[in-house]
Amino acid sequence: MKLYDSFRSALQSLVVNKLRSALTMLGVIIGVAAVIAMVSVGNGASASVQATILNLGSNLVTVQPQFGNDQGLKGAGTQAQNLTLDDMRSIQNQLGASIAATEAEQGTGRWQVTAAGQNWNTQVTGVTEDYPTVRDWKLDSGEFFTTSDLNLNAQVAILGTTTAQNLFGDGDAVGQTIQLRQVFGGDRSGGRARILNFRVVGVLTTKGSTFGFSRDDQILVPLTTAQHVLTGRLNIVNAIVIKATSSDTMDATTSDVNNILLQRHNISDPASADFTVTNQNDTLAALSSVTGTFTLLLGAIGGISLLVGGIGIMNIMLVSVNERTREIGIRKAVGARRGDILTQFLIEAVALTGLGGVLGILLGWAITEVVHRIPQAANLPLLITSGTVIIAVGVSVVIGIVFGLYPAMRAARLHPIEALRYE
């Protein structure tokens, strides 16, 4: 029997029972659509998290002070104040060309900022000259401060776009002066204020937000200025960030940084290090394992509906075989072999699931499009990958074969005499 004839017979019987075929297919359509939609949401979430991490800069190795021990309770003590700008310079000198760049940071807290009659409250952070390289963050206008600004504790500032917008509107911020104010001693009327003038030398490009925190609302000043003028915590830094030359060299860089700091801090046992070195790859891996589990879970929920759809196929195929016992008898009487009957019913089941799979993909795609229209999910990239589509169609065809096989085998095994006698 030619495959063409099998297809014709199968499609004919599906067309005859249009409503039944459609309803049966619906189970597969919903199942496939659920898998597609859910996996695409999962993939989207995963991609979104990854993009957020990489938004902080790529190939980063971060050193942070370890929390001290308090009577044996790890992490219970105060944060160690032992990571210094000298550590950073030492890493910079020793690793040289084997890393892309490095910078150190010290947070100075929030300040009230005034300029041109406007005022604004924002975060001020001291950073070093290679910050733009490390963070993959260019300037919209102006120039980033230099090593000489750091040496001079120059009172210069770089503004985030939101900050610049709030202080200067659409006007040019570069070259303007801003005042950082800190009120201390008593309430607003009786208190005394410290007022520090900073000259704006640059404005950063827009970066968006990370985990809900806007990164465009901040002021960057030279690290030494932050230490000497704003906080008084000399030499101390909150973090040293090293940018590796590529993703592949991150492990080597991590271990180099570790060794340099252990040596500088005179620590022989790495377990008692007073700092932690975090590799961005590890963070990404941990997060992608979380989102992967999430995607798998969503896919499994879709998979269950697909399974239910498959059982529906089996059910309907069993009914169909039963109903068409006589037809099977007739076909056998005129010379149909077992394989012919098997093929016919199997193709019927696969046609149902295959077509259901294709329609399910369209429905799944439609669902992701609708989800896209929901404002809360607008930022979520919804990814229907070719892999998802191939798997969905493949799985629905396999479901057709798996759930169609038993009914088809029952049909093929029918004895012609009994089948012909069937009323």
Add this chain to the structure above:
Amino acid sequence: MNESVVQLRGIAKTYHIGRDITVNALRGVDLDVRAGEFLAIMGPSGSGKSTLMNVLGCLDVADAGTYVLAGENVGKLSDDQLAAIRNKHVGFVFQTFNLLSRLNAIENVELPLIYGGDRHARRQRALAALEQVGLGDRIHHRPSELSGGQQQRVAIARALLNDPSMILADEPTGNLDSRSSAEILAIFQRLNETGKTVVMVTHEPDVAAHCKRIVRMRDGIVARDELVPHPRRAEDEIAAGIGAAK
């Protein structure tokens, strides 16, 4: 003498119903059918004629004995091999027509060619077969749009398609009125005159009287095997307007 189309020797068949009831449907049947014969198999219910028909049609396999059909020993063949034999050598005509209701006349007639034989020019051959039974103008009608007699003629056309060694008809007129019965018998007689071997199972003596030879079954064996000296002519009966008396 013409060559043997069917040669049965000592055919026995036992059915088991439930655990301990056994029915000896056939108890040693010897039968020869030669090419060009028009044979009726008669007998009361339980005589084994249906079982014999199933064995002849290769729908069932005998427990004992040998069966040579058109020179091939079909006694010990697998299901699929039997299917191929049915396709090639046997043309079935059933009491209930057994047409596929989804398919139109010509598609029903084409059915055997889907499963074997010369696939070339399938449609033309089906059309020729339908014209042979006088239904050339009804090829696109569904079975439900045809009368009983017309449906049976479609079934005969289907049986003819692979040019089988034998046409096996099981009570072909059982569901038809006298007029249609006579028309069907006339077609069988016409086919027989062109050399086709026809074996017909019936319990109606009036129908059997149109055959050239009658085999009577009783209790699983051939009880009588006789030639009909002057078979009735269905054509004449139609012309006389009486049909095959029932």
